[in-house]
Amino acid sequence: MTIDASTSFPSPRRRAGARKRRRMALFAVVALVLAGAVALILNAFRDTLVFFRTPSEIAERGEAPGARLRLGGLVKQGSVTHDGTTTHFVVTDMKSDLPVTFTGLLPDLFREGQGVVAEGALGQDGVFKADSVLAKHDENYMPKDVADRLKAQGEWRPDAGGAKPK
Incomplete structure (x- = not known):
């Protein structure tokens, strides 16, 4: 009985090629999984990368009612x-105004003429319904983004209100 070695056992070259294909397939699967994970992470961060929008930006973009955002x-x-525990106020960027309603306790440092960031959603009636309000931390502070946007719009007046960006 004669055994032909070429048909019984794969050659060393054939084994190396199969290993290479398996390694490349595994690499391709890992790369696809990582690309998918990165895409999901970037998609999740897309909405949170913008810290807030000014009243002018909200008016220009025509934000849909109910969409969560920061003002x-x-x-x-x-x-x-x-009105009891509900506070009504207007947020302005000196170009556009947006009425805001907030129910709850405002920060102790909340005042007229000072910088504010409100988180919530725009209502069907055009009033921003805030569920949290962040205020300045001392008398000379205005959020840098607010000051930069006011400067870009040509509305920045450091002598008005005494606010200085930090």
Whole structure:
């Protein structure tokens, strides 16, 4: 009985080629999984990368009612009214105004004419319904992004209100 070695056992070259193909297939699967994970992470961060939008940006973009976002600007002078635990005020960027309603306790440092960032959603009636409000931390502070956007719009007046960006 004669055994032909070429048909019984794969040659060393054939084994090396099969290993290479398996390694490349494994590499391709790992690369696809990593690419998918990166795509999901970037998609999740897409909405949170913008810290806030000004009233002008919200008006220009035509934000859909109910969409969660952050609103930043100045609390308009003479706009704050209280109705029990609900506070109504207007956020302005000196170009556009947006009325805001907030129910709850405002930060102790919340005042008219000062920088504010409110988180919430735009209502069907065009009023921003805030569920949290962040205010300045001392009398000379305005969020840098708010000051930069006011400067870009040509509305920055450091002598008005005494606010200086940090």
